[in-house]
Amino acid sequence: xxxxxxxxxxxxxxxxxxxxxxxxxxxxxxxxxxxxxxxxxxxxxxxxxxxxxxxxxxxxxxxxxxxxxxxxxxxxxxxxxxxxxxxxxxxxxxxxxxxxxxxxxxxxxxxxxxxxxxxxxxxxxxxxxxxxxxxxxxxxxxxxxxxxxxxxxxxxxxxxxxxxxxxx
Numbered sequence: 001x002x003x004x005x006x007x008x009x010x011x012x013x014x015x016x017x018x019x020x021x022x023x024x025x026x027x028x029x030x031x032x033x034x035x036x037x038x039x040x041x042x043x044x045x046x047x048x049x050x051x052x053x054x055x056x057x058x059x060x061x062x063x064x065x066x067x068x069x070x071x072x073x074x075x076x077x078x079x080x081x082x083x084x085x086x087x088x089x090x091x092x093x094x095x096x097x098x099x100x101x102x103x104x105x106x107x108x109x110x111x112x113x114x115x116x117x118x119x120x121x122x123x124x125x126x127x128x129x130x131x132x133x134x135x136x137x138x139x140x141x142x143x144x145x146x147x148x149x150x151x152x153x154x155x156x157x158x159x160x161x162x163x164x165x166x167x168x
Contacts, residue, residue: 001030021097022081046076074109077101091117098122103130
């Protein structure tokens with residue numbers, strides 16, 4: 001995490017909030033080192049995530065809720081993962097960790113905050129058909145059906161990955 005932040009010229013001490021999608025190590029492995037540099041943060045965690053002790057404030061999220069104006073959480077779905085939802089001029093953009101819960105459920109909960117415009121994140125084992133109707137789809141690691149998604153949604157598909165900047 002810290003080396004990626006350095007490469008992107010992101011200063012850890014300028015971060016005020018951290019949003020954790022789920023407890024898997026590939027999503028939390030750099031958290032301890034980050035907190036060694038900046039523990040003056042608010043961390044939003046799903047209910048199932050335990051053990052964050054160094055932060056200024058730890059907020060456990062169980063159900064969908066507004067975090068700030070235009071920023072929402074789906075709440076913990078299926079007891080494993082939450083997604084961040086960002087309100088844009090074109091609609092809600094879902095930022096997912098791995099999408100362990102069914103995509104239909106993630107989109108349904110996100111639609112409580114407005115029309116869902118797109119998704120960025122891991123799409124795990126979700127079938128490509130569950131993405132129908134989205135204006136953009138940016139898949140990242142752990143997306144099982146990446147080639148099918150590219151084929152079905154060539155105009156909506158954006159290749160994602162560490163360091164990729166997407167203006168929403």
